[in-house]
Amino acid sequence: MDLSEEINRRRTFAIISHPDAGKTTLTEKLLLFGGAIHVAGAVKSNKIKKTATSDWMEIEKQRGISVATSVMGFEYKDYKINILDTPGHQDFAEDTFRTLTAVDSVIIVIDCAKGVEMQTRRLMQVCRMRKTPVMVFINKMDREGKDPFDLLDEVESELQIKVRPLSWPISMGMSFKGVYNIHQESLNLYTPNKQTVSETIAFGDLNDPELENFIGQKDAAKLRDDLELIEGVYAPFDKQAYLAGELAPVFFGSALNTFGVKELLDCFVEIAPSPRPVETLERTVDPHEDAFSGFVFKIHANMDPNHRSCIAFVKICSGKFERNVNYKHVRQGKMMKFSAPTCFMAQKKETVDEAYAGDIVGLPDTGNFKIGDSLTAGETIHFKGLPSFSPEMFKYIENADPMKQKQLQKGIDQLMDEGVAQLFVNQFNGRKIIGTVGQLQFEVIQYRLLHEYGAQCRWEPIHLYKACWIESDDPAELENFKKRKYQYMALDKEGRDVFLADSAYVLQMAQSDFEKIRFHFSSEF
Numbered sequence: 285m286d287l288s289e290e291i292n293r294r295r296t297f298a299i300i301s302h303p304d305a306g307k308t309t310l311t312e313k314l315l316l317f318g319g320a321i322h323v324a325g326a327v328k329s330n331k332i333k334k335t336a337t338s339d340w341m342e343i344e345k346q347r348g349i350s351v352a353t354s355v356m357g358f359e360y361k362d363y364k365i366n367i368l369d370t371p372g373h374q375d376f377a378e379d380t381f382r383t384l385t386a387v388d389s390v391i392i393v394i395d396c397a398k399g400v401e402m403q404t405r406r407l408m409q410v411c412r413m414r415k416t417p418v419m420v421f422i423n424k425m426d427r428e429g430k431d432p433f434d435l436l437d438e439v440e441s442e443l444q445i446k447v448r449p450l451s452w453p454i455s456m457g458m459s460f461k462g463v464y465n466i467h468q469e470s471l472n473l474y475t476p477n478k479q480t481v482s483e484t485i486a487f488g489d490l491n492d493p494e495l496e497n498f499i500g501q502k503d504a505a506k507l508r509d510d511l512e513l514i515e516g517v518y519a520p521f522d523k524q525a526y527l528a529g530e531l532a533p534v535f536f537g538s539a540l541n542t543f544g545v546k547e548l549l550d551c552f553v554e555i556a557p558s559p560r561p562v563e564t565l566e567r568t569v570d571p572h573e574d575a576f577s578g579f580v581f582k583i584h585a586n587m588d589p590n591h592r593s594c595i596a597f598v599k600i601c602s603g604k605f606e607r608n609v610n611y612k613h614v615r616q617g618k619m620m621k622f623s624a625p626t627c628f629m630a631q632k633k634e635t636v637d638e639a640y641a642g643d644i645v646g647l648p649d650t651g652n653f654k655i656g657d658s659l660t661a662g663e664t665i666h667f668k669g670l671p672s673f674s675p676e677m678f679k680y681i682e683n684a685d686p687m688k689q690k691q692l693q694k695g696i697d698q699l700m701d702e703g704v705a706q707l708f709v710n711q712f713n714g715r716k717i718i719g720t721v722g723q724l725q726f727e728v729i730q731y732r733l734l735h736e737y738g739a740q741c742r743w744e745p746i747h748l749y750k751a752c753w754i755e756s757d758d759p760a761e762l763e764n765f766k767k768r769k770y771q772y773m774a775l776d777k778e779g780r781d782v783f784l785a786d787s788a789y790v791l792q793m794a795q796s797d798f799e800k801i802r803f804h805f806s807s808e809f
């Protein structure tokens with residue numbers, strides 16, 4: 285197979301959902317179809333149990349599990365599929381945002397009874413920003429849920445994307461009969477069974493009276509009416525609109541019962557994009573270019589706390605990556621080669637000799653990489669698209685052991701490089717502020733500083749509403765703003781100006797008083 289064929293057959297995606305909608309179950313069923321695992325129950329949920337939100341050992345254990353399931357690769361038909369796992373716990377949402385920068389498409393799982401939930405809404409914002417193609421799987425149809433038309437309306441309005449059903453449920457809950465697969469014109473009948481695939485019958489003409497024999501008179505009449513309505517309301521499926529991130533095809537099913545999953549997967553491999561061109565500061569990189577390039581989107585640190593060992597996860601953006609070949613670490617300006625790169629097949633980590641655009645390789649590392657680093661065959665390019673988002677919780681970090689100042693500094697630096705949280709230095713008093721999206725991250729930082737760096741920190745409260753990045757085309761106005769707000773100005777890790785607003789009102793006033801200043805809630809603008 286030549287380079288282009290290898291790249292074209294790759295499908296790299298993430299499944300996103302609100303916790304409990306069925307992401308783990310669906311992932312597992314996809315792996316079953318790919319022959320990557322053979323029994324249900326083999327994929328461990330990486331959910332941090334709700335009851336143990338501050339349990340350290342639990343988090344450490346979860347970190348161990350989640351490295352194995354960070355990327356799950358498998359072959360299906362002639363496709364190489366890579367599923368990137370995303371942390372279930374909302375306090376790690378920033379991790380999920382970054383993982384979404386490394387995928388070419390997304391499947392959103394929605395619980396039919398709960399509809400669109402908070403976390404799905406937030407993650408979809410990131411997909412919209414990046415115009416990532418999304419497919420929707422409405423799960424748990426074996427349970428009573430909302431009316432399917434209402435669900436479609438909800439997805440459209442809440443996730444702000446047009447939808448087009450490609451399958452349609454026949455009843456639900458106790459009387460669930462199956463789905464009509466609009467995409468393949470077939471009837472998929474439901475038999476509740478957790479391990480096998482249901483019966484599929486080609487059924488092009490719904491007016492065929494045979495339909496009554498399969499699903500009964502009442503449901504047959506309802507299905508015909510529903511489909512008539514669908515054809516009337518929704519335009520035919522437009523693949524280009526899907527690829528542009530403007531239209532989401534929708535499937536219905538029950539992951540737990542392996543129902544509707546194969547249809548989803550078959551349609552997915554057919555229409556989902558192979559690796560897409562990626563923007564760098566310098567130029568657009570096409571995946572089919574011969575020269576290798578990629579970027580680090582995740583660092584999984586300290587697999588062994590006694591040695592600083594991490595795995596840097598690299599998304600290959602172009603060409604072919606080879607083991608023991610010299611590549612350029614652009615930020616450090618040095619050449620490096622990797623003797624033990626790993627790829628992830630199902631739940632196994634294996635050393636690989638080569639990998640292609642679309643794949644993820646894990647590079648064992650001892651602190652050379654940070655999130656967003658570019659790796660190339662020699663060219664100096666910087667990949668874009670790894671924004672930090674304005675954190676939601678803030679605390680001052682203080683040294684609790686004066687003898688360990690150096691260790692603390694090093695620990696903070698490295699944890700921030702890994703993307704655990706964000707650091708802002710207040711320009712007025714020089715104090716360091718850590719910003720996170722959840723309480724749990726503060727506890728993770730404190731624990732890891734102690735266990736990995738021997739440093740002790742103490743948190744002190746700070747009342748902040750938002751940290752936003754500011755810029756202006758008018759340098760004098762920017763200086764004026766910084767002077768007026770000098771107590772509230774900070775620098776982020778890259779030295780960019782950040783305004784610390786202590787209330788929504790203050791932010792609003794600043795926005796209206798300083799029209800020439802742009803306030804950004806993510807670090808990339």
Ligand code: G4P
Binds near residue numbers: 423
């Ligand atoms: P998550 O990763 O999105 O958080 O969800 P997960 O797959 O862990 O599923 C959450 C719960 O929903 C699980 O039940 C799972 O069995 C159930 N579930 C998933 N798909 C379906 C479905 O199609 N129908 C029904 N009825 N239930 C489904 P649990 O009781 O929390 O866990 P478990 O003890 O069954 O593992």
